[in-house]
Each structure stands twice: as C-alpha cells, then as structure tokens.
Amino acid sequence: MNSEVRDGILPAADGVTRAPAAPEIDTAKRPPYRLVAVIIACALFMEQMDATVLATALPTMARDFGVPATSLSSALTAYLLALAIFIPASGRLADRFGSKTVFRLAIAIFVGGSVLCGQATSLPFLIFARFLQGVGGAMMIPIGRLVLLRSVAKQDMVSAMSWLIIPALIGPILGPPIGGFIVTYLDWRWIFYLNIPIGILGIALVTLFIDEVRGETPVRADPVGFLLSGVSLGCLLFGFEMTSRDGELPMALALIAVGLVAGGLYLRHAKRRADPILDLSLMAVPSFRLSVIGGSLTRITQGAQPFLLPLMLQLGFGMTAAASGTITIAGAIGSLAMKSLAPRVLRRFGFRNSMIVGGLAASAGYAVCGLFRPSWPTWLIFLTLMISGFCMSFQFTAYNTIAYDEIPPERMSAATSFYATFQQLMLSLGVCAGALALHLGMLARGHSGPRLADFTLAFLIVTAISASATIWNRRFAPDAGADLSGRRRDDD
Structure with a gap:
C-alpha cells in the first residue's frame, strides 16, 4: 500500500496534501514539532506584543497627531473589529486555500499593516492601518493553532501546546516595559517597525518548514452567518472594552445589546444551515x-x-x-x-x-x-x-x-x-x-x-x-x- 495513503495523508492531483482522514501522523516526514511550535509561537508573540506595547504609546501618539488621547481608542477598537469579523472565517479560508498559504498571508498582512501604522500621519490613516493589522492577526490566531494540530503527532501535542501558549501570556507582560522604553528613548513608530524583521523571518520559516494542508471538501461560503457573527462579536467586543472607560457606559450597554440581538439571529440562522461559519454543534x-x-x-x-x-x-x-x-x-x-x-x-x-x-x-x-x-x-x-x-x-x-x-x-x-x-x-x-x-x-x-x-x-x-x-x-x-x-x- 502507498505509504501516504497508509498514514492517512491523501495526495491530490494538484500536489497539495489534503486533511488527514485519521489522526496518525508520520513524524519521520515532518519537521520536529518543537520547531513548528516555535515558528507559530513567534508569529503569535508578534501579534500579542504589538497590542500591549501600543497601549503604552497612546499618549505620545495622540500628541503627535494633535488629538485627545481618548480619540486613540478608535485605533484599538478598529483592531478588535477586524478580529471579530475575520476569526470565524479563518478556518474556511485555510480549508479552501491551504493552512500554510493562509498563515503565511496572515503574517504578510500583519506586517504590511504594521508598516502603514508606522507611516501614519493622521488618526484616520492609523485606524485604517490598525484594521488591516487586525485582519492579519485574526487569521494568525486560529490558523496558527490549526497548523500545529495538523503537523504534530497526538502524543507530542501537550509539549507542542506548552510552547504555543507562551506568547499569549508573555506578550501582555513584556509589552508595557518595552513600550515605555521605545517611547522614552526612540520614536513610537518603532513599535510597528519591529514587526518587519520578525514577520519576514516568520514567512521564510513557514515556507521552509510548514506543510500545505487543505480540507478534503471545502465548505461553501456563509455570507449571512459571516455578517451576523461579525456584527454580534464586534459589538460585544466593543461593548466589553468600552465599559472600562469613564462616561461611555450607556454606549457600551447599547453595543452589548445589539451584539446579543445579532447573536440571537445568528443562532437562529445556524440551526437552519448544515455548515454555519461558527459551528455550534461542536459543543x-x-x-x-x-x-x-x-x-x-x-x-x-x-x-x-x-x-x-x-x-x-x-x-x-x-x-x-x-x-x-x-x-x-x-x-x-x-x-x-x-x-x-x-x-x-x-x-x-x-x-x-x-x-x-x-x-x-x-x-x-x-x-x-x-x-x-x-x-x-x-x-x-x-x-x-x-x-x-x-x-x-x-x-x-x-x-x-x-x-x-x-x-x-x-x-x-x-x-x-x-x-x-x-x-x-x-x-x-x-x-x-x-x-x-x-x-x-x-x-x-x-x-x-x-x-x-x-x-x-x-x-x-x-x-x-x-x-x-x-x-x-x-x-x-x-x-x-x-x-x-x-x-x-x-x-x-
């Protein structure tokens, strides 16, 4: 029997490996799982670090743009909006175009957004650049984990996940002191420019060491679910984030209410569809x-x-x-x-x-x-x-x-x-x-x-x-x- 079929890896005519039909992974054909985990962790660390470092620099950025510091909250919420919209769609993109391709694209989009953030000369420009960053970040989060799940043998999964979880915990901790150093001794734009070498290295390592895997049967698009889930999650994220700001509780509660209504409509939609964008049957x-x-x-x-x-x-x-x-x-x-x-x-x-x-x-x-x-x-x-x-x-x-x-x-x-x-x-x-x-x-x-x-x-x-x-x-x-x-x- 062909070894690829025996190991549950189904080669397609286009040369792209389809998702395995069984959880067995031939580790002899794969790069070391620690290397795969570290590559993905570095990309996630870049995303986590960027968010917390930026918070430290907001007062300085507001002064340069000539706007109140509170106005910079729009740049933070623009990123959250992109996360809310594109995280649910990330798995479908990976199945259709390949997890390696989409993960590499996500890093490139994030780095491109970082360059634009560093070049921003006005608040509207920064908001657009942060949204673009969020598109890349939204795809990096779930697809990075998906790449790991498809690249690591089951018995090595605990060790691999212990590497992957580190950036989510370290990024918010290291962000404030690094942000303070950059703002004090350099220019706040370096917060974004630091992502360029990390991103380029990440793209190169993904190209060399990550396998291309697609879903066996790409799922058809769900535009209604995409819209409802995006509105629901976006409003909920904005609402939760705004409750921590003084004087914005009424708006926060209104957004949370809209998010709950849209969420209810999504639940109704999901029950009528065999392949909703957020599959509640997983529960x-x-x-x-x-x-x-x-x-x-x-x-x-x-x-x-x-x-x-x-x-x-x-x-x-x-x-x-x-x-x-x-x-x-x-x-x-x-x-x-x-x-x-x-x-x-x-x-x-x-x-x-x-x-x-x-x-x-x-x-x-x-x-x-x-x-x-x-x-x-x-x-x-x-x-x-x-x-x-x-x-x-x-x-x-x-x-x-x-x-x-x-x-x-x-x-x-x-x-x-x-x-x-x-x-x-x-x-x-x-x-x-x-x-x-x-x-x-x-x-x-x-x-x-x-x-x-x-x-x-x-x-x-x-x-x-x-x-x-x-x-x-x-x-x-x-x-x-x-x-x-x-x-x-x-x-x-």
Whole structure:
C-alpha cells in the first residue's frame, strides 16, 4: 500500500496534501514539532506584543497627531473589529486555500499593516492601518493553532501546546516595559517597525518548514452567518472594552445589546444551515465543550489581571510604569518554567486531576495578588506572580490541548475558529469584569479614586470566576486525553 495513503495523508492531483482522514501522523516526514511550535509561537508573540506595547504609546501618539488621547481608542477598537469579523472565517479560508498559504498571508498582512501604522500621519490613516493589522492577526490566531494540530503527532501535542501558549501570556507582560522604553528613548513608530524583521523571518520559516494542508471538501461560503457573527462579536467586543472607560457606559450597554440581538439571529440562522461559519454543534463534543466553558471562565480572570495589577502597583503603590512593568515580568518567567513540566505532570496525573488542582492553584495565586501591599518585600511579590504565571500557563496548555482530543480531522478547522473566537471574546470580557469589579469596590466604599482595598475586592471577584471553572473541570472523564498525555487509561 502507498505509504501516504497508509498514514492517512491523501495526495491530490494538484500536489497539495489534503486533511488527514485519521489522526496518525508520520513524524519521520515532518519537521520536529518543537520547531513548528516555535515558528507559530513567534508569529503569535508578534501579534500579542504589538497590542500591549501600543497601549503604552497612546499618549505620545495622540500628541503627535494633535488629538485627545481618548480619540486613540478608535485605533484599538478598529483592531478588535477586524478580529471579530475575520476569526470565524479563518478556518474556511485555510480549508479552501491551504493552512500554510493562509498563515503565511496572515503574517504578510500583519506586517504590511504594521508598516502603514508606522507611516501614519493622521488618526484616520492609523485606524485604517490598525484594521488591516487586525485582519492579519485574526487569521494568525486560529490558523496558527490549526497548523500545529495538523503537523504534530497526538502524543507530542501537550509539549507542542506548552510552547504555543507562551506568547499569549508573555506578550501582555513584556509589552508595557518595552513600550515605555521605545517611547522614552526612540520614536513610537518603532513599535510597528519591529514587526518587519520578525514577520519576514516568520514567512521564510513557514515556507521552509510548514506543510500545505487543505480540507478534503471545502465548505461553501456563509455570507449571512459571516455578517451576523461579525456584527454580534464586534459589538460585544466593543461593548466589553468600552465599559472600562469613564462616561461611555450607556454606549457600551447599547453595543452589548445589539451584539446579543445579532447573536440571537445568528443562532437562529445556524440551526437552519448544515455548515454555519461558527459551528455550534461542536459543543456536543464533551472534551471540546468542557474546554470552551472552563477555559472561558479562566480567561476572564487572565484578561482582568493585566488590567488590574499595573493599576494597583502604580496608583496604590506609587510605582512608575517602568517599575511596575519590571515586576510583572515574573509571570512570564513562571510561564517559561511551565513549558518543560506540563507534559510530565499531565502524564503522571492525567488531564482531569491536573486541571482541577492547577485551576485552584492559579485562582489562589491571583487572589493573593489582591492582598499585595507596599510593605510586602519585592521578592515575595515577584515569587507570587511567578507561581501564578506558572499555574495559569499550565491551565491554558491543558485546555488548548484537551479541546481537540475528540475532534475528527475534517472538523479541525471549524473547531479552531470557534475556539479562537471565544478565546478573544473572554479575554476582552476579562478587562470588562476587572473594571466593573473595581468600580463596585469604589462605589461600596464611597471612594472617588481606586484604593488598595478596592483592588483587593476586584481581584477576589475575578478570582471567583476562574475558581468556578473547577465545576466544569470535574466533569472531564478520568481518562480524558490519555492518548495526548501518554497516560495509560487503566492508571485511574
């Protein structure tokens, strides 16, 4: 029998490999999975870093453009809009044109948008360039994960995902200090120009080491679903993001309401279509459903923490932006330490037990962050953040891996688009939850500005959200993900 057919890889007449009909992957024919994971992680790191570095430079950019700093929020929301519109469509594009081709194109679009951002001389020009960046970023997020799922053997998936999750955690932590350095000692335009060499290297590495894989049967277009999902997700993302701004709560609530209405119309549309752009039938798969729900609750806390912690250190402790940014690097160090330990922990204890304990430990670590006080020694704060980063990174590695355990290859692109959509939505909701919890603490105590006690309450509220994921983690089967972790099913 032909070896390609035997291994579940179906060669087409055009020379492009179609999606495998079975989960077996002939690793002898593939590049090392660590190399594939690092290539994808670098692209995602570029996207994550850009977003957080930009936030630091907004006041300087506003001065150069001659507009109020609040006007620059349009540049941030333009990026969110592109994410909301194009993330759901990314899986279909990968199936039709090939995951390698679309991933490479996504990097090129992101870099092109970065160049235009660096050349911007007015706010409207910047908004257009940020939207273009968002188109590239929207495709990089789910397709990067799809490339990894199609390139890595099942038994290596945990280790590969532990590499992939790092940029999502490190980017928001390293962004503020790097942004502060660039704005202070260079020109803010270098924030965008730094993406050029990273992007060029990424395109070259993708060309050399990533296989081209398409869906066996490209799914037909869903323009109605595309429109409804884009309106729903865009309004929800904007609404959640605007709740953290002063004086914009009515508009935020209006956008959230529109998003919910459009979401309801999409649900009605999806029930009538066999292949909707966001396939809700994936939630019938147990491991995927539990990962989406548990991961969403956990990501709310993860989205709130980078919002609350720098504010507490600067407003409550009186630290400079540079000093608070240096301390928050501890979370990145913890994430890196997790990379090599996650596969061994999951192999020894299994997904279910590890996620229950890890989730509680991560939530406890973030709860302790709310108890930080200026009298605490810096080393103790640093150690707490490092342990919290380790535990939270472990949780996301486990969620991002177990989600695809029972997903058949032909539905993998739909699953990655669906998962990435909820991932982005929940991280944005986390900022909303953190801001709302902080305001509740201020109102309860009659404070005109946030004080340390208000931050404590806010951290405890968002921590309770991630701790509630334990309910869903307990519903995983005891042997869930045994093939992924290498744990024997009779070990339980």
